[in-house]
């Protein structure tokens with residue numbers, strides 16, 4: 289159902305000791321769309337993600353998700369509502385196996401994690417679903433290996449699988465292709481396309497090829513403020529955006 | 540590129556055990572361990588054997604936090620000593636069988652651990668250690684002031700050791716050992732269960748990457764508080780048995796040096812190994828006993844030096860190093876079998 293907003297921020301602002309990292313942001317993300325968030329380094333993209341997911345509390349403004357005001361809630365309260373995120377820097381449990389990662393994510397909404405009196409083998413309840421997800425991202429053959437043994441591109445794929453394990457309404461991906469070679473980038477694009485079917489996605493990426501291939505809608509952030517917004521072709525041609533990008537150092 | 544991350548204690552953990560869950564060597568080791576447990580009072584003076592088990596469980600309780608949750612508590616004397624006093628008071632005034640008194644002490648430890656945990660788990664690393672230390676010092680101060688209840692500097696003396704109608708006097712230490720050992724065993728089993736449960740899996744997630752765990756919907760603080768309370772209960776169980784064994788609870792049990800000693804025992808045994816605590820306690824307690832009986836004055840100096848030596852030589856403690864050696868051996872053999 290494209291059209292109705294799933295996520296809305298109003299005058300969202302985050303100050304770090306007087307420095308406005310995110311400033312008066314009104315962001316609307318329609319249900320079922322893939323939304324790109326771009327902007328030079330330090331524009332406030334990650335900070336915005338942290339505000340949406342509760343890792344940071346806004347200085348002012350509101351965040352509404354699925355008709356609910358979630359401003360100021362903690363990450364562990366927001367995640368169960370249906371927002372899953374990935375981190376800009378690969379963020380895994382390095383010593384755990386791939387299957388364990390997915391079982392942990394799948395167990396989260398069931399409350400099984402509270403059971404201290406039962407055997408950990410009960411986590412195998414989620415084995416089939418875990419293997420399905422690993423299959424989808426092409427890592428099924430590595431299910432029993434620790435995350436630390438994966439190549440970088442595989443780690444990013446695992447992160448996608450973990451996010452999908454939460455069966456989110458909204459998927460937030462912070463630079464899913466950062467640091468990847470061209471092959472991995474194309475694989476990730478295909479993967480995100482496949483996984484995002486029927487979901488709402490907001491992603492940050494510096495790679496315009498990624499943005500162009502995935503995004504229905506693009507929001508450009510600069511110095512914490514929205515500079516431009518619209519479909520990719522329109523935003524790409526925008527004079528202000530071109531100046532912002534040429535005037536800033538970026539990878 | 541900035542990322543909001545939560546700081547944690549950076550401990551370099553030993554590799555996990557290479558033995559699969561059903562490896563026969565595991566059962567063999569378990570049997571061997573139980574045999575040692577049964578035979579220990581034949582080899583060494585029973586009260587010393589009891590001390591080893593008490594300190595072993597105490598260290599395991601610390602490892603549950605340090606090795607499996609990533610929290611360095613420097614105030615665990617509060618739970619060990621708090622329970623020692625509480626157990627002693629219950630046994631003295633209510634005349635209940637001592638296992639009941641010990642359970643009472645452990646529950647008391649958990650009750651005080653809840654607010655302490657609630658107030659300290661927001662801090663991480665050295666700050667967490669400092670907050671827990673501060674609370675333990677507070678309890679020490681209170682115990683010192685409340686002379687009518689605790690006996691102040693004289694401690695709580697002559698704690699009775701009645702076991703369902705039988706009075707186990709000092710000469711019965713041998714028999715007392717087996718009852719005490721059974722209680723410690725229950726504590727060890729609980730610790731093992733917790734570590735190898737879904738809850739334990741979440742704890743390791745919290746330890747390794749708290750931000751990730753939160754993004755998955757796990758309430759990291761609540762998990763830490765629960766781990767803290769469970770750990771305090773185990774420390775309390777150990778402290779209670781210790782007090783009954785000595786028929787004495789003193790301020791020493793609440794002192795910061797006790798908190799320090801148990802961390803030392805844990806590190807010596809191997810952080811994140813669980814069983815290492817028992818080995819560390821075996822080394823430290825027998826050594827202290829040997830040095831004390833030889834009339835040597837500088838016990839602290841010797842144990843301190845040995846600690847430094849072991850930590851320098853075996854970075855992962857005794858158990859952790861043993862596990863690493865076994866891993867290398869098994870991997871080597873597998874490789875050779877393949878070639």
Ligand SMILES: Nc1ncnc2c1ncn2[C@@H]1O[C@H](COP(=O)(O)OP(=O)(O)OP(=O)(O)O)[C@@H](O)[C@H]1O
Nearest residue numbers: 304309328329330331332333334335336540541542
């Ligand atoms: N916890 C913090 N404390 C102080 N300043 C911060 C904090 N987090 C971010 N900032 C600052 O806020 C600004 C925005 O940072 P943010 O990480 O959101 O940028 P970004 O758009 O994600 O950049 P990049 O493309 O490099 O990832 C930066 O100037 C950064 O230094």
Ligand SMILES: [Mg+2]
Nearest residue numbers: 333334376540
């Ligand atoms: Mg960023």
